[in-house]
């Protein structure tokens with residue numbers, strides 16, 4: 475059986491979704507789970523860029539290296555390639571559902587925290603804000619990731 479796959483999506487693909495990719499992959503590796511994780515942005519503003527230095531720093535402080543990731547934009551093919559596509563906030567999910575409407579893809583879409591069973595809440599955009607914002611985002615993602623992993627593996 476092929477690996478289950480999940481794509482994490484935010485606006486820029488430099489702050490929240492690269493952290494989600496790295497933290498989720500870390501939990502999956504600890505669990506010995508055969509899953510694939512990737513991330514993308516609804517915008518094309520940061521294509522080819524590494525994650526924001528504050529996202530890299532908070533990940534590194536928890537032993538997770540996300541420095542080799544590069545920004546990309548979500549594309550119609552993603553709806554055929556992934557089992558699950560999770561937006562970090564409600565605006566991301568709306569953008570994903572608009573894009574999905576024009577594809578024949580099979581991917582399920584959802585809101586990151588809601589899919590984790592943690593409520594219909596956004597992971598707040600930390601871009602341009604204080605370091606504390608990145609720490610808050612890390613903690614939300616770190617809490618949600620094992621729950622998302624468990625649900626993905628149940629599918």
Ligand code: 4NP
Pocket residue numbers: 484485486487488489490491519599600601
């Ligand atoms: P992200 O944060 O969506 O978590 O990657 C942002 C990064 C860049 C911008 C907005 C949000 N921007 O406006 O360039």
